[in-house]
Amino acid sequence: MMLESVRATDGDALALALAVRRCATCHDQCMSATVEAIASGNQAFVVSRVAALIAAVGRDESHWSRELAEHFFYTIDDGAQFDVCIYRGEGHRISGYLRAARREAIDRGLAPASVTNLADAVAATANPLGVVEHLKPVQLEGDARLVLVHDVAARTYTPEAVEAAKNVLTALETEFVALDVPSFGDIEDELGLAEQALRAASGVVESLEACPNAILVSVDPRFAYAWTHVYRRLGLAAEHTALHFSQWAATALPEVGGLPFKTAALHDSPQLARGLGESAAPRVVLQRCGVSLREALNSGARTRSDGPLPGYPRPDIGLRITRARLSELLAVGADRIVATSPFAVENFRRAGTEVIELTQLVRDAILGI
């Protein structure tokens, strides 16, 4: 049985095996909440069918193939499936058995090219985007109170947001230290690249050991999500408080104004709104900036994915997911679309629509741009 390869970091092997079995004999109720199944029209993208395939190759070893293994990488676990999952509330988890199946595919040399390319990129550059960076070592001091943490994604896709965060902190007279790490490790973790994930995550945690009392803030909600959910699962001592920029700004930002537009549609990041249960903070921030929110379909805690993270084997499906989410946001007819993560900004940009990142909006409101 494949899931015998489940490691302690994925959870209890027996529980995951039972989860596979339950999903495999489910009535596909998550169909209506599975963005990749809706975007593709393909029943094989529904989680329960992926689970049946995992169970099948566990029983019929001879059927392993590269084409079949690719199915394990179709699922975008944005949490929306649990809106309608009949087993919700029973500790039923998709990610654990998917990670195990993905790792098995990688170990057998059957991972899709998108994943092996990503693994190669990590080996060459220490980050999943394959961007060559020359990061300067940062010596954090023990009295640092606020650390602004970013990895390659924010620096590559929304460098203006990273600068805007620094501008805002400075404008509000908040001392901070910037920490640039190659990778948070969460993308590697989700794809089943366990060793690479652990290496990246350990590097982040070790960098922060010197300042145990600091609050960690990032414009990328992946960081707070990884810190809260992934690092602890990986057995790392992640004791600091980690926040998305909006969570910090919601308590620190006074009422400001002066923006040249009045209304906005907000795309909630799944990591923030679902993974961390935080949909209020970005709304408070928009309100403080004098922006009136027009809520789109599937907002707040019911948000949907804006597209896949790197390593996804079907970019055509990813683009359709992004366009579907964009159409929901555009439908409300707001002056601007606001996003709260670098990947959302980049996904929407690739779909042909420029959106404004929340941190930049705050900076513009403060500076009256």
Added chain:
Amino acid sequence: MTLDLIVTELEALLGPTFVSAEPGDLLAYGRDAYPLALKAASSFAEATLARAIVWPESVEQVQDVVRYAAAHRVPIVPYGAGSGIVGAAVPVKSGNSIVVDMKRLAGIVEVDEISLTARVRAGTIGRLFEDELASFGLTCGHFPQSFNSSTIGGWIAHRGAGTFSTAYGKVDDLLRALEVVLPNGEVLRTRAVPQSAAGPDLNRLFLGSEGTLGLISEAVLDVFPAPVARAHAAFGFVSFAAALDAARILIHSGLRPGLIRAYDAEESAAHFGELGLSGGRAVLLVMVEGSQELVEFGLEASRRIVGGPHVEELGTGVGEHWLEHRFDTTALCRTLSREDGVADALEVANTWSRLPRMHSEMKRAMEAAHPRIDVYGHASHFYPSGANLYMIFHATESLDVAADYLRIVDAAMEAALETGGTITHHHGVGVAKSKWLPQEWGPAGFGLWQAIKRAVDPFDIMNPGRLGATTQ
């Protein structure tokens, strides 16, 4: 024809991205929610696999696929979202059919807000249809338990019923017009009119046709103003027959609450026992929705009609529990996920005068068919002349689940027919119930059906093996 050639030629029609013969896709489409298919779906050896899966995006592409299949005599299996529970979307043989997934034909085409109708593509998932209608302040009124995993085309092809059908009607009642790709590749488009006397109703020919006469690609359905209020009440009765009788009187009074559900004592205990209801009671749940005035009047009138000296009003806990679990199929899935377990929900219908006997006879027959079985039931769709019955069973400790399942269903269907009822109220026939269709219709009726099938689909390419049609 070789498999490779079929795939190559289909790819020329639809593009390579929308044709697949990959094992993972074939296995995924090797089942719908038919219990035996569901249990087999985790094994390549046990599932029946198609030759190829295709995902057309337009009615023209559907025509291309159908013409190709007709020219090469390749069977077509239409596929919505695979929630059918009777095996109508499972290939009957491995390696000889093209599964046509209709889900890329999705979304509302237009809403007529004056006439309250919506033209919608057949591959639209129920919940997504409802989400789109919400932006118009409308509701589809059709909420099957498979609401999250069934399509408009599937509703029509199986003559589905939603839980609020007592007010809104079955899909039979909601359907105004159809677009269907016929087995010769032609497209039939019926007129969206409220009623007509222009000969037999062609819409009805395709209601319940399960893909055997063509591929439904679009439909016009009645829609309704979204309700602004909802209220419910539940009542305890000394017997299921008494609960059914109260429901009959309620319906005969002229009231049409959105939802009525009458549970026998066993199912009442299973669902609502945790609410502290006194044991041995049958439960009747009445739910009214619409305008505030209608809801207030409807609930008060229902209380007056249903109430009596031997009737206990149970408060709102039953209704709240039902609303919270209305799409929940965990009970069936839990039993099915056991290696030694099998379960199903068999939905039948009968007239008021025969309904109590149908319940007792089916229960007796099913219990006699397996030593470790729980059988309970409820009625949930009501009409002036009668109602449906859901007979639900969970059997465990089976050494041969397939044989045991078939024996239980055999016993249930024979009892249903013997008491003068129908073998299905809204799930359809598929492979699960096709052997009883000749008995349901009688020789003349079944002969007429076979003649229609031969005339419309002379090469028997459209979902063969369903509704008693010939299997290739």
